[in-house]
Amino acid sequence: MTAWRLVPEERLELYSPIGLRLLDELTGAAPAGAVHAFLDRGDSPNVWISTDIKPVRTPGGVVAYPGLGRTSQPAGKPPVNYRVRLEADYYIPLYRATAGGIPFAAYPYNDSLPPQVITGQPQDALLAPAPNYPFPSHVPVVRGKVVDQSNTEVSDVLVMWANQERVITSERGVFALPLRLAANNTPITIDAIDQRTGRSGNVTITPPADLRKSWTITIS
Numbered sequence: 001m002t003a004w005r006l007v008p009e010e011r012l013e014l015y016s017p018i019g020l021r022l023l024d025e026l027t028g029a030a031p032a033g034a035v036h037a038f039l040d041r042g043d044s045p046n047v048w049i050s051t052d053i054k055p056v057r058t059p060g061g062v063v064a065y066p067g068l069g070r071t072s073q074p075a076g077k078p079p080v081n082y083r084v085r086l087e088a089d090y091y092i093p094l095y096r097a098t099a100g101g102i103p104f105a106a107y108p109y110n111d112s113l114p115p116q117v118i119t120g121q122p123q124d125a126l127l128a129p130a131p132n133y134p135f136p137s138h139v140p141v142v143r144g145k146v147v148d149q150s151n152t153e154v155s156d157v158l159v160m161w162a163n164q165e166r167v168i169t170s171e172r173g174v175f176a177l178p179l180r181l182a183a184n185n186t187p188i189t190i191d192a193i194d195q196r197t198g199r200s201g202n203v204t205i206t207p208p209a210d211l212r213k214s215w216t217i218t219i220s
Helices: none
Strands: 019-024 035-044 047-050 062-064 080-088 091-093 102-106 123-129 141-147 158-161 165-168 174-178 188-194 199-205 214-218
Touching: 019 080, 080 091, 080 123, 091 165, 123 165, 141 188, 141 199, 158 174, 165 174, 188 214, 199 214
Parallel strands: 019 123, 141 214
Antiparallel strands: 019 062, 035 047, 035 080, 080 102, 091 123, 141 174, 158 165, 158 188, 188 199
16 A cells, blocks of 8 residues: 655646636626637747647636646747637627737746746636627617628628727627617717728717618728
């Protein structure tokens, strides 16, 4: 029979190079439904390879990757670039307006040598309502799609009203934008901005009557 005992001087150090606090952009609370995180490794500039590395969810709901970067010989090794992609039942992440994921670097470390950069606090990962989001009945919503000049639907476009509300278009260019603070019977402008290409467009509507229509915004 083997007996094990703990040696106080021995310990296992685990660091996570990233922590993501998932937040519903509309409510500021934890998101509804399921949110899945996927990790890609940077192979070369703008080239990402998917991994099977699973995240850990902390009791506070933070997505983390403890142990990422841990190696037996960290000295002289460069950091490895990664990115996290999020897929959710009722949301499109706001980062989609500019990037395919949330990038970060994992610095090598071991029990004797900590990583060169230590992440102390999680960062907020804001999730904007997708077209199928279960909006409360009292929240007015304008729905529509964004297309380019050839009438092709455009995904990952930021749709917003007066810096008050914002969402991201789906793969089919569709959006559902809440208008919680918009005054009734007063014209407002809905802007669509493709931050990846610089294209933009807008449409003017008057709630609540125009909320019964589906609107098309053309960007150029």
